[in-house]
């Protein structure tokens with residue numbers, strides 16, 4: 001008999017629930033077309049669901065010619081908001097308040113004269129948004145080795161992409177302390193992220209098989225899969241229950257499930273039902 005356990009913290013976070021509610025309300029109430037600037041969240045299944053409900057994706061501000069433009073949870077660079085308003089679009093800001101906190105911290109550190117480093121994934125929309133909020137001169141540090149390519153000032157300010165691990169932040173901060181006179185770190189990692197990572201680690205340590213649900217393009221889901229795989233080699237990252245294979249569960253007694261911060265609870269429920277059915281018929 002297989003037991004299925006769900007991580008203590010898993011699935012859609014506050015910022016994602018809030019953005020989805022805003023998008024659905026706009027689809028219901030707003031006049032004219034409703035679009036998100038890029039996918040609202042990193043979950044293709046949810047983006048398809050929204051399209052069916054009347055919320056489509058604009059790949060750029062210039063391709064949204066009228067109606068409402070929703071800014072996604074990751075935030076955007078400020079000049080895009082100005083461009084959208086100048087085009088006469090109604091801008092609905094679904095940027096997560098915790099991402100906005102990172103923007104505010106970045107601006108404050110720059111104002112206080114620190115050279116700003118953003119610990120995060122280069123090119124990720126959230127990191128681009130933080131860089132945009134900070135203004136010229138801010139740099140991204142994805143890995144320790146990136147520090148070698150930066151001409152470091154004496155006073156360094158650090159903020160971090162909300163979905164990074166505390167270990168990554170600590171590693172980079174330790175290296176900076178050895179090189180700079182003053183290091184001011186604002187830990188902008190979101191509690192939803194650390195809670196999900198901690199819960200995934202605890203669960204993976206005791207499970208035979210781990211299923212991680214969420215967009216393959218979702219950084220926080222990929223990190224959950226990495227954390228899980230470090231303790232449970234039989235970890236599978238799926239986006240959709242159609243990817244589940246019954247052979248993964250042969251001989252398993254404990255199956256753990258976790259899900260990224262952009263995975264609705266309904267997707268977790270579906271996975272539980274499908275895995276249960278596969279195990280019962282094995």
Ligand code: SF4
Pocket residue numbers: 013014015016073096097098099162163190191192193261
């Ligand atoms: S993970 Fe945190 S920062 Fe990102 S959308 Fe969710 S609540 Fe906001």
